[in-house]
Amino acid sequence: MALIEARSIGIDFDIGPPWARRKLRALQDVDLSVNEGEIIGVVGESGSGKSTLGNLCIGRNTPTMGELLYRGRPLNSIQRKDRAGKFAAVLQHPKWSLNPMLRVRDSVAEPLQITGTAGSKADTTRIVGAMLEQVGLRADFQERYPHELSGGQRQRVSIARALITKPEFVLFDEAVSALDVSVQAQVLNMIKDLQADAGFSAIFISHDLAATRYVASRIAVLYAGRMVEDAPAESFYGLAGHPYSQGLQFASGLTDDEALELRLGQIDLTAKGCPLAERCPKVMEACRASMPQMEQRDGRRYACFAG
Ligand SMILES: Nc1ncnc2c1ncn2[C@@H]1O[C@H](COP(=O)(O)OP(=O)(O)OP(=O)(O)O)[C@@H](O)[C@H]1O
Numbered sequence: 279m280a281l282i283e284a285r286s287i288g289i290d291f292d293i294g295p296p297w298a299r300r301k302l303r304a305l306q307d308v309d310l311s312v313n314e315g316e317i318i319g320v321v322g323e324s325g326s327g328k329s330t331l332g333n334l335c336i337g338r339n340t341p342t343m344g345e346l347l348y349r350g351r352p353l354n355s356i357q358r359k360d361r362a363g364k365f366a367a368v369l370q371h372p373k374w375s376l377n378p379m380l381r382v383r384d385s386v387a388e389p390l391q392i393t394g395t396a397g398s399k400a401d402t403t404r405i406v407g408a409m410l411e412q413v414g415l416r417a418d419f420q421e422r423y424p425h426e427l428s429g430g431q432r433q434r435v436s437i438a439r440a441l442i443t444k445p446e447f448v449l450f451d452e453a454v455s456a457l458d459v460s461v462q463a464q465v466l467n468m469i470k471d472l473q474a475d476a477g478f479s480a481i482f483i484s485h486d487l488a489a490t491r492y493v494a495s496r497i498a499v500l501y502a503g504r505m506v507e508d509a510p511a512e513s514f515y516g517l518a519g520h521p522y523s524q525g526l527q528f529a530s531g532l533t534d535d536e537a538l539e540l541r542l543g544q545i546d547l548t549a550k551g552c553p554l555a556e557r558c559p560k561v562m563e564a565c566r567a568s569m570p571q572m573e574q575r576d577g578r579r580y581a582c583f584a585g
């Protein structure tokens with residue numbers, strides 16, 4: 279059984295001022311299952327719904343359409359106290375997860391307090407010290423404040439904080455995007471090692487296809503709130519199935535085949551066909567008439583008439 283299974287999930291947000299409320303469909307019709315021990319890379323351009331999907335998977339938001347299951351049960355039917363410590367998130371900016379007023383020890387230990395699993399002070403020092411060592415920091419970093427750390431070190435502390443309760447599922451949302459490329463590679467390798475060690479499942483969100491390649495065994499591609507491809511990393515990085523994924527590969531320099539380039543432009547969400555139709559090099563008549571559904575093709579799923 280999948281650890282997390284999204285069945286046709288979607289969410290509408292109420293946006294606009296109080297006198298002109300309207301709904302924004304940030305995500306729709308997304309099917310995704312995350313198996314135990316699996317890291318799924320989620321890619322797509324800004325506003326495509328990556329963070330929205332991630333937040334639904336860790337129960338921070340509840341889908342307004344479809345069902346999100348955790349071990350076969352609706353996630354929102356599970357009491358908060360029974361979920362505590364099982365889900366964790368590492369975000370782009372450590373300043374969002376690290377309180378500048380707290381020493382590293384207290385930031386890393388806080389989730390233990392929240393879940394009521396903190397022991398004595400000596401125990402905490404020992405457990406936090408061991409966790410810091412796992413993320414490549416000496417135990418004496420416990421005494422420091424976030425401003426005394428480099429960006430890479432702060433992100434290591436955020437990861438230690440996320441993993442201290444031994445979560446089953448971790449959301450990495452642009453977790454390395456703010457770091458220098460050389461530091462990124464170190465942190466990505468570390469995430470891989472930590473996963474192999476602790477066995478958690480994860481969603482690794484990034485707009486950088488090279489970063490997801492390091493850590494993910496499967497890649498899900500979002501476009502305008504819809505999933506357009508879900509493929510094993512090996513076949514995805516050979517050549518993706520969906521023209522949009524291929525366009526992302528071109529944009530990231532993973533291929534130099536200009537025939538795969540996508541024109542930039544407005545997304546027409548009111549179109550009844552594929553929202554990509556006006557940008558796609560492979561557009562056909564059918565694409566403007568209706569939205570293609572996800573279909574299984576040579577071991578991957580993607581939503582394209584032309585494919
Ligand atoms: N809480 C919210 N209230 C209203 N609209 C929201 C909310 N969260 C996200 N949105 C909207 O939903 C859409 C998807 O946003 P989301 O943050 O998931 O995109 P993203 O793929 O993570 O983008 P980025 O790469 O910029 O982080 C956007 O149009 C965004 O403005």
Ligand SMILES: [Mg+2]
Pocket residue numbers: 328329330451
């Ligand atoms: Mg985001």
